[in-house]
Amino acid sequence: MSSDRKIAANRNNAKKSTGPRSNAGREASRRNALRHGLAIAIGSDPALHDDIEKLAKLLTSSSGIQKVNEFARAAAEAEYDLLRIRKIRTSLFETHYFADTTAPDGLTNLNVKLAKLARYERRALSRRKRALRLM
Amino acid sequence: MTKPPVNPKVVRVPKEIEQLFDDPPLVGDELRDSYNAVFSILAAAVKPADAIQWMYFDDVVYSTWEIQRVRKIKAAYINLLLTKVAEARFAWTTADYVRQMRLAEKIIDGKLKMEEVKPKPEPEPEDPATSLAKAYLLGLDDIEAFDKQIALFEARRNNALRELAWHCETTARKLDKASRDIIDGEFTEATK
Numbered sequence: 001m002s003s004d005r006k007i008a009a010n011r012n013n014a015k016k017s018t019g020p021r022s023n024a025g026r027e028a029s030r031r032n033a034l035r036h037g038l039a040i041a042i043g044s045d046p047a048l049h050d051d052i053e054k055l056a057k058l059l060t061s062s063s064g065i066q067k068v069n070e071f072a073r074a075a076a077e078a079e080y081d082l083l084r085i086r087k088i089r090t091s092l093f094e095t096h097y098f099a100d101t102t103a104p105d106g107l108t109n110l111n112v113k114l115a116k117l118a119r120y121e122r123r124a125l126s127r128r129k130r131a132l133r134l135m
Numbered sequence: 136m137t138k139p140p141v142n143p144k145v146v147r148v149p150k151e152i153e154q155l156f157d158d159p160p161l162v163g164d165e166l167r168d169s170y171n172a173v174f175s176i177l178a179a180a181v182k183p184a185d186a187i188q189w190m191y192f193d194d195v196v197y198s199t200w201e202i203q204r205v206r207k208i209k210a211a212y213i214n215l216l217l218t219k220v221a222e223a224r225f226a227w228t229t230a231d232y233v234r235q236m237r238l239a240e241k242i243i244d245g246k247l248k249m250e251e252v253k254p255k256p257e258p259e260p261e262d263p264a265t266s267l268a269k270a271y272l273l274g275l276d277d278i279e280a281f282d283k284q285i286a287l288f289e290a291r292r293n294n295a296l297r298e299l300a301w302h303c304e305t306t307a308r309k310l311d312k313a314s315r316d317i318i319d320g321e322f323t324e325a326t327k
Binding site for chain 1: 150152154155158160162163165185186187188190194197204208211212215259276277279280284287291294298301302305306309317
């Protein structure tokens with residue numbers, strides 16, 4: 001637990017930081033959250049709504065439950081998230097390795113990007129596992 | 136329209152979830168037929184019964200495929216590094232260029248004749264283990280990253296198998312309970 005003095009100091013320091021000031025800085029920072037879109041919940045994509053509902057129903061019937069619950073929906077969403085991540089993974093292989101198999105620099109880039117992607121995949125896998133167990 | 140991923144004669148993917156398997160993660164020169172073959176062999180061995188089992192089954196197939204792919208890429212990369220190691224052995228160093236310049240000066244000054252110049256000696260033959268060690272040193276970080284990827288997918292495959300077993304056990308337990316309830320219900324009704 002932080003002390004009152006520490007909280008006040010943090011607030012004072014935060015006031016000093018007003019973010020990027022130059023136009024270029026502002027332009028760069030406004031796209032910070034839009035690198036790959038993997039942090040956006042897939043359930044918010046209207047194009048996938050019906051597919052997610054359909055899969056949630058199937059998962060529900062697979063576990064012998066009568067009504068679709070929030071966990072079935074969460075599991076279905078996580079499954080579609082995994083499919084999305086796998087597509088990105090294949091496109092990374094295409095761009096950084098199969099485009100030029102004789103360039104080792106591409107492989108270093110590929111490994112860095114794959115390690116980042118693995119984090120999102122791991123999260124989606126544990127979300128799905130938890131939801132399926134709680135269903 | 137893509138063709139169904141599993142040979143219908145072996146194991147049929149339920150129509151409702153076919154969409155999940157429509158687009159296998161293939162890259163480069165990977166063939167859909169090869170992926171289907173792995174899918175079919177594993178499906179025939181496991182025979183997934185419901186959507187949850189199919190989902191975990193897909194994880195196992197995907198992980199198996201990824202392990203295979205990363206292993207192939209790792210092998211190709213090591214071969215590429217071996218080529219670089221071999222090229223480096225035959226490549227000219229600064230000392231070679233200096234020697235060449237001095238020889239040229241001697242020839243110009245008339246101190247040496249062209250015919251007397253000996254060619255650069257061939258490098259000593261290197262044993263394959265040394266070349267391989269040099270190749271590993273050259274690409275250590277990337278090779279380690281590939282090994283991590285392989286280990287990651289092996290862990291994921293094992294995890295999917297564990298969850299599959301857990302789900303089957305739970306389903307069996309539920310089925311057992313439901314059937315016992317029916318039997319008990321019938322027995323209660325019969326005694327009445």
